[in-house]
Amino acid sequence: MPTSTVEQYIKIIYTQREHLGEGVVPMKRLSEAMGVTPGTATTMVKHLDEVELVRYQPRQGVLLTEKGENLALRMLRRHRLIETFLEQVLGYDWSEVHADAERLEHAVSDRFIDKLEDYLGYPEVDPHGDPIPTASGAIEPAIGIPLNTCAPGRRVQIARLIDDDTDFLVYMKNSMIVPGQDFGVRENSAVAGTVTIEHLATRRVVTVGFEPAGRILVSEHG
Amino acid sequence: MPTSTVEQYIKIIYTQREHLGEGVVPMKRLSEAMGVTPGTATTMVKHLDEVELVRYQPRQGVLLTEKGENLALRMLRRHRLIETFLEQVLGYDWSEVHADAERLEHAVSDRFIDKLEDYLGYPEVDPHGDPIPTASGAIEPAIGIPLNTCAPGRRVQIARLIDDDTDFLVYMKNSMIVPGQDFGVRENSAVAGTVTIEHLATRRVVTVGFEPAGRILVSEHG
């Protein structure tokens, strides 16, 4: 059985790879996402290669094997079902759900997760809009396009927020930027590096920087 | 913050001490309950003494300090609320609840536990009849007297079962010996080393050995 540390590395490699869109995950990126020195990540990744969870190309980076991908999806499933439970059942604030899930995901059994999923009524996405893999490892393609690619005049609905950073989530929540809310794009200025949107229900206008706007995923409609 | 290992040692020292009734907990007992060699327990206990969680008397045994007792009660609270959740909400079988709680108790936050307690409606005992400490560390004295001290003719109600061993619990459950059930004591023979009781609702008769009968705690009534 993999240790919690191994589980965490594998999950991070999966999500970083998703972030990147293509290619291998370089060590700098991995070590930063893990909060660990680069040397530590190198050592670990060599070990993960030994046990066939990743393929490690020295001086290039790392990729999940089939086996690694399965483990990653199992972890994502755990993480997201736990988040859903914390929010919907225990009444956690939407933005404080992440830290607790980060630890619980390594302590629960498969039995726990399957019963929890049943109790929750087989939700398809977690509170941040991320899709929840099934017990067999199937996952819906994550929906949404980055807000910073949307032209002025479009109407959009918030679909997902990348949920790594609590401060980011708190800020977005205070600005009504949560999954399901409808906005109109007012301005999208590459030179100014900002995107301005208006919350349709409250007419409230918010301006966010280009980088954070990339972590707000929306579906265009209308 | 204490590690999970430290949490586990402290919790075990508390429950072993409770089992013993009085005096210090000797190393053999501790190491067996922890599933660890005696040398390991000695090393650990010296460290726990350093950080003021226990008082260690070499060649005698170990006792919790005030600080250690607080931690123990916090762990017991976690363990028992989690067990209650697994049984009442997720629908775990009464006898398979323990193993999962054993890991989860080290991964949950205080926020989690307090919200869970609220969600469960502030239960007073867990599925095995063990009292649940409050957030401030208060605990009801454990109720019940050992079944092997009950005279023939008495009517008793099952109050608690010592929940360390799954096989024990499964057997008791199959014999209707679960908290809340009423029995009549038919025989209590020190020479034979057995106690025979009859389940009043079904007239079913069960005989158990003296040692296991000591782990069945009942309240006499009627």
Add this chain to the structure above:
DNA sequence: TATTATATTTTGAGCAGTCAAAACACTGCG
């Protein structure tokens, strides 16, 4: 092409927790 900056790997060390086995210290007899 030579130089510099950056990413990566290697090396040596440390911490928490564990075991096996040897050394030691107390029973309680005979």
Add this chain to the structure above:
DNA sequence: CGCAGTGTTTTGACTGCTCAAAATATAATA
């Protein structure tokens, strides 16, 4: 008292994970 049995502590070693800092490779720039 002396000795055996049992419980306890000590010692040396190992695993998993980590860091700091030195060594090395690659990419970028002048």
